[in-house]
Amino acid sequence: MVRDFVRREVEPVAAHHDHADTVPFELIDRMKELGLFGITVPEKYGGMGLDYTTFASIFEELSKGFMTLSGAIGTHHILTYVLDHYGTEEQKQKFLPDLASGRKRGGLALTEPSGGTDMANLQTTAKKDGEEYTINGTKMFITGGASADFLLVQAVTDLEKRQRGGITMFIIDNPTPGMTFEPIRIWTTPSKAHQHLIHLDNVRVPQTQVLGEVGHGFSLGQQWLVHHDRLLRGSMALGILTRALEMAIDWSKQRVTYGQPIGDRQAIQWMLSDVYIDIMNLRALTRETAARADDGEDVRVEASMIKYCAGEWGWRSIDKIMQVFGGLGESLDMPIAHWYLCLLYTSDAADERSSV
Numbered sequence: 001m002v003r004d005f006v007r008r009e010v011e012p013v014a015a016h017h018d019h020a021d022t023v024p025f026e027l028i029d030r031m032k033e034l035g036l037f038g039i040t041v042p043e044k045y046g047g048m049g050l051d052y053t054t055f056a057s058i059f060e061e062l063s064k065g066f067m068t069l070s071g072a073i074g075t076h077h078i079l080t081y082v083l084d085h086y087g088t089e090e091q092k093q094k095f096l097p098d099l100a101s102g103r104k105r106g107g108l109a110l111t112e113p114s115g116g117t118d119m120a121n122l123q124t125t126a127k128k129d130g131e132e133y134t135i136n137g138t139k140m141f142i143t144g145g146a147s148a149d150f151l152l153v154q155a156v157t158d159l160e161k162r163q164r165g166g167i168t169m170f171i172i173d174n175p176t177p178g179m180t181f182e183p184i185r186i187w188t189t190p191s192k193a194h195q196h197l198i199h200l201d202n203v204r205v206p207q208t209q210v211l212g213e214v215g216h217g218f219s220l221g222q223q224w225l226v227h228h229d230r231l232l233r234g235s236m237a238l239g240i241l242t243r244a245l246e247m248a249i250d251w252s253k254q255r256v257t258y259g260q261p262i263g264d265r266q267a268i269q270w271m272l273s274d275v276y277i278d279i280m281n282l283r284a285l286t287r288e289t290a291a292r293a294d295d296g297e298d299v300r301v302e303a304s305m306i307k308y309c310a311g312e313w314g315w316r317s318i319d320k321i322m323q324v325f326g327g328l329g330e331s332l333d334m335p336i337a338h339w340y341l342c343l344l345y346t347s348d349a350a351d352e353r354s355s356v
Contacts, residue, residue, distance in 0.1 A: 002058050005034060006065035014066040018338055028072060031102065036062075036073055038100025041080050045096035053290040056235045063239025067342060070239065074232060075143050079106030079152055082169070082220055086212040091171070095150060107148035109139040109172075109198055110221060119154065119221050120163040124200060126155035126170065133157075133170065133210070135203040145196035146181040148174055153200070154217045161215065169217035171209040178203040222300070230303035231293065234286035237314035238279060240339045244317075245275050247336075248324045262324070271320040278313040285309060314343040 010027060017024045031037065039055050041047020050058075055077070062070040080099050083092060098104035115121035124137025135155050145151065151172045158166030172179065182197040212220050249272060252263030262268050289302040318340050322329040329336040 002061045010065035037102035041100040047100040051294045056290045059235035060239040063236045064243040075107045078108045104149040106150045109142045109151045109153045111141045113140045122156050124155040126157050131207050132204045135200045137200050139198040142196050163218040165215040167217040168214050169211040169220050170205050230307040233310040234306040237310035241279050244321045248321045275317040278317045318343045
């Protein structure tokens with residue numbers, strides 16, 4: 001179903017939206033019809049009730065067609081996952097049906113200007129005031145923040161305990177008085193801001209919208225990092241690299257130099273073979289980790305390995321694809337240059353451990 005949707009409806013218009021840096025809302029609407037905003041949401045709340053192994057495969061197919069589409073459901077499923085596993089029944093009934101249908105969109109507000117995603121160093125605070133909490137702070141680089149209908153926000157509720165029982169997760173409706181947004185333009189999408197700075201100035205949130213238990217927000221954040229950020233980085237890279245390899249193989253058969261297709265030369269064959277090996281290794285790691293996550297195993301180490309390998313292997317592979325295409329790979333009429341930037345960015349993010 002998803003593969004057919006990508007080939008028939010996404011691939012023919014992906015280049016147009018990529019060049020114009022526009023969001024294909026007509027495709028987003030089709031994804032809603034296909035149930036792709038509730039992939040892992042239980043059927044009783046209107047979702048498809050599928051496992052993470054299937055979700056990873058769907059994410060790969062969408063990334064193969066147009067990465068913006070996989071991104072549209074990536075952060076959204078963070079909220080549905082945490083709500084499904086840790087929300088009260090009242091919260092599930094209130095939020096999950098609209099999220100599963102795509103009528104409402106969700107997102108996550110964790111990263112801060114001072115400490116990035118270092119959850120132990122959060123500066124945003126939440127103080128209890130009767131039946132409500134008052135939240136103050138700033139979040140940064142929040143993908144789709146302004147367009148989300150609900151945001152998961154982590155804040156410190158006990159300054160002494162912090163990550164050891166002093167961080168709590170809140171569900172905040174958008175709009176809410178005191179919450180404002182500033183667009184952030186980044187180098188991969190310079191003409192349009194998809195990320196935002198969020199200011200929280202005395203934002204009042206009812207106690208009923210605390211997600212999970214007070215003080216357990218740190219562990220909830222670890223859960224979404226494993227299942228929706230690190231693990232799915234592998235699926236994103238796999239989608240890009242699989243499509244890029246298909247295009248490179250076709251091109252190596254068409255491009256003739258000195259009387260023969262470049263695909264007949266060992267140097268080109270070696271590069272294509274190296275890319276294929278990286279794809280197969282990354283796919284094996286991603287699918288095994290997703291299957292173990294479905295079985296309830298702790299896969300934090302393996303998920304972090306996926307993020308690292310998606311960056312390192314992804315960038316070196318797309319670099320070889322770029323070499324196969326030569327100067328044509330740098331053309332904005334081709335998606336290769338955009339994929340190159342995306343995987344280079346992922347590689348830099350994965351390699352923070354050496355930079356630090």
